[in-house]
Amino acid sequence: MKSNFDVAIVGAGPYGLSTAAHLRKIPGLNTRVFGETMSFWERHMPAGMLLRSPWSASHIADPKDELTLDAYVAARGNHLPTPIPLERFVDYGRWFQQKVAPDLDPRRIRMIEESNGGFKLTTADGEEFAARRVVVACGIAPFARRPAKFEGLPPSLVSHAVDRSDLSVFDGKRVLVVGGGQSALESGALLHEAGANVEIVMRKPELRWLKWRAALLRIKVVGRILYSPRDVGPAGISQLVARPDLFRLLPRSMQDKMGRRAILPAGAVWLQDRLKDVKIRTGRFVKTAVPVAGRVKVGLDDGTESLYDHVVCGTGYQIDIARYGFLSKGLLDGIETVNGYPNLRKGLETSVEQLHFLGAPAAWSFGPVARFVSGTYYCVDAVARKIASSN
Numbered sequence: 204m205k206s207n208f209d210v211a212i213v214g215a216g217p218y219g220l221s222t223a224a225h226l227r228k229i230p231g232l233n234t235r236v237f238g239e240t241m242s243f244w245e246r247h248m249p250a251g252m253l254l255r256s257p258w259s260a261s262h263i264a265d266p267k268d269e270l271t272l273d274a275y276v277a278a279r280g281n282h283l284p285t286p287i288p289l290e291r292f293v294d295y296g297r298w299f300q301q302k303v304a305p306d307l308d309p310r311r312i313r314m315i316e317e318s319n320g321g322f323k324l325t326t327a328d329g330e331e332f333a334a335r336r337v338v339v340a341c342g343i344a345p346f347a348r349r350p351a352k353f354e355g356l357p358p359s360l361v362s363h364a365v366d367r368s369d370l371s372v373f374d375g376k377r378v379l380v381v382g383g384g385q386s387a388l389e390s391g392a393l394l395h396e397a398g399a400n401v402e403i404v405m406r407k408p409e410l411r412w413l414k415w416r417a418a419l420l421r422i423k424v425v426g427r428i429l430y431s432p433r434d435v436g437p438a439g440i441s442q443l444v445a446r447p448d449l450f451r452l453l454p455r456s457m458q459d460k461m462g463r464r465a466i467l468p469a470g471a472v473w474l475q476d477r478l479k480d481v482k483i484r485t486g487r488f489v490k491t492a493v494p495v496a497g498r499v500k501v502g503l504d505d506g507t508e509s510l511y512d513h514v515v516c517g518t519g520y521q522i523d524i525a526r527y528g529f530l531s532k533g534l535l536d537g538i539e540t541v542n543g544y545p546n547l548r549k550g551l552e553t554s555v556e557q558l559h560f561l562g563a564p565a566a567w568s569f570g571p572v573a574r575f576v577s578g579t580y581y582c583v584d585a586v587a588r589k590i591a592s593s594n
Contacts, residue, residue: 207333210590211324212236213312213529214340215300216243217263218561221579222338224265224303225587232594235332236304237312237324241296243342244289247365249393253286255385255413255471256576260434261287263299264579266587270299286473315339316531321557336557338586343563345527346520350381352492353514360499361492364390364517374398376512379501381489383407384468387517392477394515401481402511404503408486411469433577436465447569447581458570465571468519524564534558541567550589551582559586 210226212219215238226234254261262271275295276283283291300307314325321335347363358366364386376399380391383405391403429438431445444450444465450458470478484503491502495510502508523543525535539546539554544567551559551569561582565573569585572578 207233207335208235209233209334209594210235210336210338211322211332211334212338212340213315213324214238214342214561215240215304215307215309216340216342216562217241217296217576217579218340218342218583219338220296220299220303221264221583222340222561222586223307224263224270224299225583226590227303228266229587229591229594232590235334236307237310237326238307238341239309239311240300240307241293243344243365244296245293246368247344248289248368249364249370249390250289250368251370251393251396252289252389253471253473254289254292255286255389257434258285258287259432260575260577261292263296263576264583265299265303270302275299286471312529314531315529316534317537317555336559336590338559338561339524339527339564340561341527343520343522346522346563347516348518348521349516350489350518352489353516356492356494356499356514359513360494361514361516364515370394370397370399373513376400377510378402378513378515379404379509379511380515380517381405382468382517382519383410383470383485384517384519385470385474386519387468387515388470388474388478390515390517391481391483392474395481396477402509403478403481403483404487404489405468405483405485406488407468410483410485411467412472412475413469414472433572433575433580435572435575435577436461440465444570444572445577445581447572447585450570451568462566462571466574520563522564522566524560544568549585551586552589559589561586 209232212222215236223236226232275298310326312324313327316323322337324332344365347365349363353361370393373394374397378394378399378401380387380403391401394401430441433445436444440461487503490504493500498510498512500510524545537555545553545560545564547565547568551565563574573582
């Protein structure tokens with residue numbers, strides 16, 4: 204093996220970069236970051252997207268809170284509008300990376316396996332590294348959930364919202380978007396603006412807009428009481444899920460209930476005007492999907508059928524760490540999981556000692572805040588404290 208590291212960080216999105224910022228403040232700790240900077244955001248989010256999260260919940264955490272969006276704007280010397288455009292958030296991530304991990308290794312990790320009391324990491328081009336500890340912060344692209352009705356249909360007919368960044372290819376096409384959350388709704392708006400003839404179908408009987416939050420936050424004292432700056436979940440629940448150490452003390456059934464409530468499908472209010480000319484069918488679901496002469500015939504539960512050039516699934520994600528593909532079978536067998544999530548303990552460590560998971564895979568153990576950028580404030584600090592105490 205070429206090199207040995209105390210900690211290998213796999214992933215260079217907000218969680219991986221935040222981890223690098225925290226760990227490189229620990230004296231004597233040798234770290235290495237693998238992955239392409241902000242690749243999920245750049246390659247798997249549609250061009251023209253705006254972040255639903257407000258300014259206060261879009262900072263990437265660093266130990267001294269010196270690398271905030273405000274610092275980025277000051278350094279770049281130009282205005283950053285809100286909602287924050289995707290391309291500017293990606294640029295913020297790159298700026299952050301240059302500050303905390305200028306020596307980042309952009310190669311993809313092909314395999315992680317246990318070796319000699321630590322781990323062996325193999326890159327896509329075959330180089331091997333040894334690390335005493337590994338932090339996995341690889342995002343959610345492999346977990347895209349597609350309804351079973353679309354299994355077997357080719358990518359030319361059906362895709363997930365994470366599969367394409369350029370939606371201009373659908374200009375003049377008839378496109379069905381499935382889902383009722385922010386991803387589906389914003390995909391519908393962007394497709395419409397790209398010239399597609401769009402329809403949206405969602406199972407929920409009513410489309411939810413996040414309008415109460417904006418109204419309550421205008422009453423500053425009330426807003427601060429009801430909503431955490433982490434901005435995950437509705438009024439009241441927001442404050443609890445922002446404190447995972449308290450959230451974890453709740454009975455499991457209550458954690459699950461609040462976790463679901465915190466991430467119910469809903470759209471930002473600024474999408475309403477952009478969707479006013481888009482047909483949205485609520486209380487309906489796809490029952491059949493059949494390819495017909497280069498198109499897809501979709502049948503809904505009410506018996507109606509229509510032909511579309513393409514279907515976009517804005518149907519969320521189903522976490523299953525086995526789908527990362529780079530964890531060896533032996534390593535996977537040693538990780539205690541619950542419905543695909545790793546069961547994490549203090550410091551977001553798995554049942555395999557010195558192996559940590561960040562981001563959405565940590566949500567079952569530490570609550571829904573782990574799914575969002577704002578979760579870097581708690582989750583990465585917890586990992587750093589664990590590693591520092593063990594160093």
